[in-house]
Amino acid sequence: MVTVSELYDAGLKTGEIRPDPAQQAVLPALDALVAALPDLAPPPREGGGWLSRLTGGRKAAPVADGPKGLYLWGGVGRGKSMLMDLIMEAAPIAEKRRVHFHEFMQEIQIALNESRKSGQADTLRPVAMEVARKVRLFCFDEMQITDIADAMIVGRLFQILFDQGVVVVTTSNRVPEDLYKNGLNRQLFLPFIGLIRERMDVIELDSPQDHRQGRAEGGQIWFTPADNAAHAALDAIWAEETGGASASPLELSVMGRRVTIPQHVGRIGRASFWDLCGQARGPADYLEVAKALDVIFIDAIPRLSMSNYNEARRFVTLVDALYEAKVRLYASAADEPERLYAEGEGAFEFERTASRLREMRDAGWGRTDP
Structure with a gap:
């Protein structure tokens, strides 16, 4: 099994990655997360698909505590997305997915619209359980919360994923306490910040260097x-x-x-x-x-x-x-x-x-x- 550190070192040798002490400092935590993935509990079994479960599928009970997720935050261009890519490459399981946060929220909204047609009181749980059934490692890139509707959906979604043993990795430009900062009805979002702190290791990528700057530019665009x-x-x-x-x-x-x-x-x-x-x-x-x-x-x-x-x-x-x-x-x-x-x-x-x-x-x- 390859480690994140080994992939990082290989990138240094080829020149695809530029050395950065801040990035290298977080590699042990990433290696530990990847090493724990083979021992994850299997996906929940709750019917065939979320539409069928709307008509009475049995709720899957929370699984035993597994490894914590990872919330990697820091300034723009510090290499957060690159490190997430390395986690995905090193993860020794098939049930994994990486998606940009915007794209995933669109998928959830579409699924919720379908779920609402059933008349169920709880429209989010079957959608979240379908996600949990398919992945054991879920990587969200560029988490940002801009409205209260997304804030409430994400909070409950993460709770269900955590309860079902899904390891969540996310990147953000903000420390958790600054998510949805000054947002409308932000007090409703505060429990989610506590959930992040409880179920995820919050690590700052404290690099002074923006790796997107100083690239060789092409013709003027x-x-x-x-x-x-x-x-x-x-x-x-x-x-x-x-x-x-x-x-x-x-x-x-x-x-x-x-x-x-x-x-x-x-x-x-x-x-x-x-x-x-x-x-x-x-x-x-x-x-x-x-x-x-x-x-x-x-x-x-x-x-x-x-x-x-x-x-x-x-x-x-x-x-x-x-x-x-x-x-x-x-x-x-x-x-x-x-x-x-x-x-x-x-x-x-x-x-x-x-x-x-x-x-x-x-x-x-x-x-x-x-």
Whole structure:
């Protein structure tokens, strides 16, 4: 059985990983977690599928205490996601999954909608039990809680997963006590913070280095300010990428809604910031955009602040979807990513977005198997 430390050392030798004392300091804890996985209790048996269990399936009892999960937090670009990837690679079990937090919450919402149709009083438990039936190790990347509905779902979901012996690993930019900070009815969320502290080892990745910075950049992809010169530069790249082919709108259907990309040629699309973020959009919409395109051009990203807070939040979600799907980005903007959202509520969360936008300038960024 390979350990996380061995995989990390192999990455150092090939140059895929740059040495970082903070990362190396947490490796023993990751090794211990992986070593305990073969001894996990088997998945719960509670009927065939969650729809059948809605009609009377027996509830599975909580299992005996197993290894604690892991809550790995720290600043942007510190290598949290990379370490999670190593945990997944080293884990010697088949029942494991890694998913971005946004994507998973969309799956849960869809499942809850189906569960509600049954008329059951408890709609979340069968959904959570179906997750527990399939995985023993569940890795959530980039946990962030932005509304009370998600806060309450996540709290109960984690409780059920823990009770069924699922080992949960998650990354976050915030210490648990700062999750959903200043949120509406936050007192309802506080028990979940206690649950994290009880059932997960909370470890800070305290590195001074943002590993997304200083990468070798490819050709220019981010043009600032968003003036006529920037627009003309994007036009030239657009013509080169599409071979001068005629563009047409791309219509995507998402849960009964229509999402329109005004211009597209094959798997290359172009839209303005306001086309993408000026309307009520959610993670499901942006995940569908990311699935449909390999390259996207975004025109005229403005400065972000409390005056356009809703649009800024949507942009953060959009960048998350594009980043996870390895979509190549070209954009014009009012300023460099680090200065787009300089102060006010939301500025902290935007640091991660700015770091991701910086990483997306890497010469090798983008899908290799479109």
